[in-house]
Structure formats: structure tokens, C-alpha cells
Amino acid sequence: MTTYVPPTRNQSPYLPFGDQRNAQFYGKDILSVNQFNRDDLEYIFGVAKEMREMVTRIGTFDLLKGKILANLFYEPSTRTSSSFTSAMERLGGSVIPINEVRYSSVSKGESLPDTVRTLECYADVIVIRHPESGSAALAAKYARKPIINAGDGVGEHPTQALLDLFTIVSELGNVDGLTVTMLGDLKYGRTVHSLARLLSQFIVKINYVSPEILRMPSEIIAELKEKGVSQSEYNTLDAVLPKTDVLYVTRVQKERFENQEEYESVKGAYVITPEVMEQAKDKMIVMHPLPRVGEISMEMDDDPRAAYFRQMEYGLYVRMALLAMVLGKA
Ligand code: ASP
Numbered sequence: 001m002t003t004y005v006p007p008t009r010n011q012s013p014y015l016p017f018g019d020q021r022n023a024q025f026y027g028k029d030i031l032s033v034n035q036f037n038r039d040d041l042e043y044i045f046g047v048a049k050e051m052r053e054m055v056t057r058i059g060t061f062d063l064l065k066g067k068i069l070a071n072l073f074y075e076p077s078t079r080t081s082s083s084f085t086s087a088m089e090r091l092g093g094s095v096i097p098i099n100e101v102r103y104s105s106v107s108k109g110e111s112l113p114d115t116v117r118t119l120e121c122y123a124d125v126i127v128i129r130h131p132e133s134g135s136a137a138l139a140a141k142y143a144r145k146p147i148i149n150a151g152d153g154v155g156e157h158p159t160q161a162l163l164d165l166f167t168i169v170s171e172l173g174n175v176d177g178l179t180v181t182m183l184g185d186l187k188y189g190r191t192v193h194s195l196a197r198l199l200s201q202f203i204v205k206i207n208y209v210s211p212e213i214l215r216m217p218s219e220i221i222a223e224l225k226e227k228g229v230s231q232s233e234y235n236t237l238d239a240v241l242p243k244t245d246v247l248y249v250t251r252v253q254k255e256r257f258e259n260q261e262e263y264e265s266v267k268g269a270y271v272i273t274p275e276v277m278e279q280a281k282d283k284m285i286v287m288h289p290l291p292r293v294g295e296i297s298m299e300m301d302d303d304p305r306a307a308y309f310r311q312m313e314y315g316l317y318v319r320m321a322l323l324a325m326v327l328g329k330a
């Protein structure tokens, strides 16, 4: 009698023997951008490009047929939640949506470890967004199935940073040599924490423009300094906008402030308008993870440099690639 031995998290049952590259991602969690090197990024973006082609040509296909994703969101989301749903469904899989934990047993006091151990009985991969930094890593500690961090408080938002980088590569053709200016709430914005770390693998110059109380955390600046990244901090945009290739605008994260008066004092600090953009290069892009709440005026939307809507679409292809990879089918 032969006993069935299930594949381990690192051994894809679907791949040709010896496909090390792919096996490297199979069964893996995606918790932080620090787990990816440049070769990994090239590979992910290659798969994302194939996904884009497939979606353009045939829309939906059966790569992940029979696979199930659990979308576990303890914080509001439009893009991340729906793009993971769309990614899974375009790959032929299905989704358990827990977008409103209030209506789940979380409201009865169920812990995060128990919640993920429940969901992994029913799903093959769990996408989680949670208000506490380190929560995705905690979930991964208890889960046997891959956990994908969809934002852990002020910590990281790794899949957003991957799609941001894919946007930069797709729109500008390269990353090395670029000047990236991050604007707004650099203290609480998890997207810029992840993106800055990811960019540290390239030869870039990063400008941080923020109100004094919303500066990029010093430990991230120190982490990047260690890697030799050229970084500068400013309170205003004027001096750096003319030299900027990527202007990455962020929302002031109202929900993270303990003192609402403090929020009021910084909320309208920067607004990108066509007038402001007169100082910018012709060949550059304006990005925003969205939602925007006034940081970029709607008059900007027709400017070809406004990449924020295209950025959302790139996210679908990157998330399709990531799902296929962690489920061993890229
Ligand atoms: N949607 C992004 C996030 O969840 C950015 C934002 O909410 O401002 O981090």
C-alpha cells in the first residue's frame, strides 16, 4: 500500500522536476518586500506581463481552477480586496470573502491565529489586511497555507509595492537612475514604507517631502542608508519637483492619528494641481496608491503623466502572478 505524502510548502506537485525558480515561491508567504531580490522581481514582472496578455486575449482562464482564496479584511479596502478577487476569478479559482469581520466570529472574540486556522481548512491561500503591524507575520506563524499581507497597520503593504514597481517599469522602462519623490504621510503610510525598501535594490535617489510630524520613520531611512541609497528630506515640493521622475503622492492616514486636531493641522498640506505640475518634467509619472482625498485634484486626471488609474490595473496582473506563483502554477 502506498501512503499519500502531501507536497511540502516548497515542493510544487505541478512543476517539471528541477524548476527551482518556481518552487522557490510555491507555498511561500508574502509578508514583506524584503523577501524579494532583483531576480525575483524580474521573474514576478515577467509572469505579470504574461497575465496581462492572457487577460487581454481571453479574459478568464483555468490556471487555478479548483483553488480557493480567503480574503480576510479587518480594515476597509476597495482595490486590494477586489483586485485579489478578480485575480483569483480570472485564473478560474474562487473566493471566500470576509470583507466585514464584524459579521464573522471575530466579533465574538475569535483570535487571529484561530481565524486563520479555520480559513485554511477551506482555502488554499489567505490574503489578510489588519490594523496591527506584524499581524500578517503572526497569521503566517500559525497557518500551514500561504499568507499574503494586504497591509498590516503602519507596517507594510508588499503587494502594493510590487505593483507600484511594476507600474514604474512599465511606464518608464527602467528603475535605475530615477529620482523618486514620496509626498504626504510618510510616517503612517505603509505603501511608502514598502516601496522605499523595494527601491533600495536599485540605484535611485529618493526625496521625502512631508510635514515635520509625518516624516519617514528613522529606522527605514537608516535601513536604506545602510544599502547606500541617496535620500533627502524636505517640507516643500518646489525644490525637487523639476528633477522628479516618479511623484508618489499619499493620503494623510486619518485613521492612524490619536489626536484628530493634529490630523486637521496637516490634512491639506499638499495638493497636486495642473499649476503645480507646470514645474514637472514632461516625461515623468504621478502615482498614488489611492484612495485620494484631495491630494491630487481631479483636473489632473487627463494629464498623461497621471498614472494612478493605470497603476490599479497593473495591480491585477501582479496579484494574478503572485497567486499563481504561491500556488505553484506560474
Ligand atoms: N490603500 C492604501 C493602504 O491601504 C493607501 C491608503 O489607504 O491611503 O495602505
Ligand code: CP
Pocket: 076, 077, 078, 079, 080, 081, 160, 289, 290, 291
Ligand atoms: N491601494 C490600496 O490598498 O487600496 P485599498 O485600500 O482600496 O485596498
